[in-house]
Amino acid sequence: MDKKLIHQGIETLSLIDQDIAQAVKQYGLPDGRTYPKGFEAFLFTIISQQLSTKVAIAITDRVLALMPACTPEQFIQIPTQALRDAGLSHRKIEYTQGIATAALEGNFDIDGLQHLDDERAIKTIINMRGLGRWSAEIYLMFALDRRDIFPADDLGVLLGLQKLKGLASKPTPKEARDMVTHWAPWRSVGSLFLWHYYHQN
Template sequence: MTPDTITHAMNTLAQQDADIARALPQVGAPSPRQREPGFATFFSTIVSQQLSVEAARSIMGRVNVLLPELHAKAVMDVEGQALRDAGLSWRKIEYAKGLAEAELAGSFSADGLEHLSDEEAIAAITALRGFGRWSAEIYLMFSLGRADIFPADDLALRVALGRLKRLEEKPTPKQARQLVEHWAPWRSVGSLFLWHYYRGEPL
């Protein structure tokens, strides 16, 4: 999603939603976010689960030294203890090996996801051990650039939506999805705006 796409989408959302129209001049439009698509991003997603950004970056630095070319065969060939020494837990090593095995067996294709619909891609990702719907939706948003994704399980997103809508409590994931149905086909941009709004960044 380019800045121009985000500007267009935010203008459309402001026309559709009075709360966005009120908040947009206060905090401005969000910046684009993008991650590389492919196997390496799935591997780094496993590494980063339940870790701070700094800790995950440190571990990935050691992994990149261990595996300069981070692809499925390299992960399958490396000893589990070497990954453990790099900082991965045994559970995450199990997930990483499972990801690599699925890629090599052809039951999962990171590169093939771009040819699938949103729901097909989410189903393919969540079939892997260690990947829930939130991880799948984040991948679709930031690596595949899908425009109409709303990761309702994200806590910050729901807190921000509750503030935006002036609710007494943050909505449940189901309630959040209902509250933003009319944001289609720009729910990914709406999600970016909610994270931006959550941080309360000035113009």
């Protein structure tokens, strides 16, 4: 999502949700955020699991340095030990090699995701081992620029919504989804703002 899209979304959300309108006055707009499309994004998603962003970026950079280009064809040729030396666990090697193999065999059409509606794209992604709904939603938001995604399982989103709405406790994912139905069709921008708001407090 670029700044223009974020600005447009926040303007609309501010008109329909006074809590956002007040919070934007105090904390401003979130920065834009994009992921590279394609295999590289899924590679980074797997590497990032249960790691800090700083560590995940460092490991990803080491893996990328092992390939002329980040494609399933190039990745699958990297020796398993080289991936271990770069910092990938056995399980993450299994997942990333599985995604690369599925792409090469035509069982995971990464480029075709952009032509699917949100739910079909999410279902296609979560069929891959190692990729859950959160990973799929993040890919749709930041690689495909889908405007109406709400990753309700994300802790930062839930805590941001708790603070924004002055709740006594963190809402459940279902409660959170119900609370932001009126944000449609700008729930991706709303989610980005919740992360921004949470980290400002």
